[in-house]
Every structure is written in C-alpha cells, then in structure tokens.
Amino acid sequence: NAGVMQNPRHLVRRRGQEARLRCSPMKGHSHVYWYRQLPEEGLKFMVYLQKENIIDESGMPKERFSAEFPKEGPSILRIQQVVRGDSAAYFCASSPGTAGSGQETQYFGPGTRLLVL
C-alpha cells in the first residue's frame, strides 16, 4: 500500500510565478490536509479538504493561496504570484476519518520544498 505521494519534491520559482503542488492520499483515505513548515519550526495547518469540498481553510492565507481536491485526481495546493516568504516545505497528510472518529491518524507525505528566487 503506497503512502502519501507528493510531487514535485523540489520546486524553484521566481517571484511572481505560480506554484502548483500535488498530493495523492493513501488508498482509501478521503481526508487531505496541507501544512507548511518554515525552517526550524513546527508544521502549521493550512487547509483540510474532503473530496470536492473545503472543510476548514482557517490556516490558509487569504490571498494568493488556494486548494482543491477534485473528484478525480490529486489534491492541488496553488500559490499565485509567489514571493520569497513563500519559500518553505509544504506537507500533505491524509487520514481515513476525521477528528473524533477514532480514525483521525494523519499520515504525511515526503513534502515539496519550494524555493522562491
């Protein structure tokens, strides 16, 4: 059973370009979470999605960031007009159930390291 897959593993963008990060959850998992990790810091929750729905985007910056989890295909985290401060590691996690269900364990992918020049 393959784990959470993320691609690309490394992404370099110039200021003003768009970054698209992809995440394929573990088989059988319908809950996807995105986190951002700055150097020497813990992970910060960004957004929680289920198929075709954004459930909680309280950690997502209001501008330039968007996320989707379509019926078919991977979840996408999109960052428009990137700035140097967007440089970070972005991790995706998936779980079989939601908080309080007893199946909320989140399994993380290897991350995408975004560098904005």
Next chain:
Amino acid sequence: QQQVKQSPQSLIVQKGGISIINCAYENTAFDYFPWYQQFPGKGPALLIAIRPDVSEKKEGRFTISFNKSAKQFSLHIMDSQPGDSATYFCAASGSGGGADGLTFGKGTHLIIQP
C-alpha cells in the same frame, strides 16, 4: 488561541539513556495527541498517539504519559539509540473545537551521543 507548547527545544542524551520531551496544551477540546518523528529532508512519521481516556501508552521503547488535569503530555524514549537522533513533534487535534487539522509544537532536536 489554540497552542501546543513543547520543551526542550534541543536535547542531548547518552546512548542507553532516557529521552524525555514535554508538551502542554490549552484547548480542552483536544482529544487526540500524536507524536511525530522527522528526519532531515523527510516528512513527519507517526510514532505513537494517545487519547485522554488513558494516562499512559507504551509501544516498544516509546511511552506517552498523559495528565489531563494539568493538560500536559510527554514522550519517553527508553534505551535511546543513535538512530533515534531526529526532530520530535507533539501535536493535538479535537472534534468540535474547529481543530480538524493538527496543532503542532515547535519541535525538539534530539541528539543521542554514542
């Protein structure tokens, strides 16, 4: 504000010793407390998790101790080995508290000296 405070920031332990990392939380809606291990350049990997209905959980050399009244929990690594050298994160989440995403501590850099 939902927070999880983790200490120490860094820890050096001799091989064979006990590594202890502590976390404290504020949100009483939290009801799930996992610990993750992260190696450089890798994603976090789940080590062990606990719920508030038990005070201790043990898996191999890893033990979580949980104190609900004090809103604190800790990770103990027994017989620490050089391969345990990594960054450890505590986290919390809860139903009904708007906390579907995990709230992480800032991490502890653990070094096990041979």
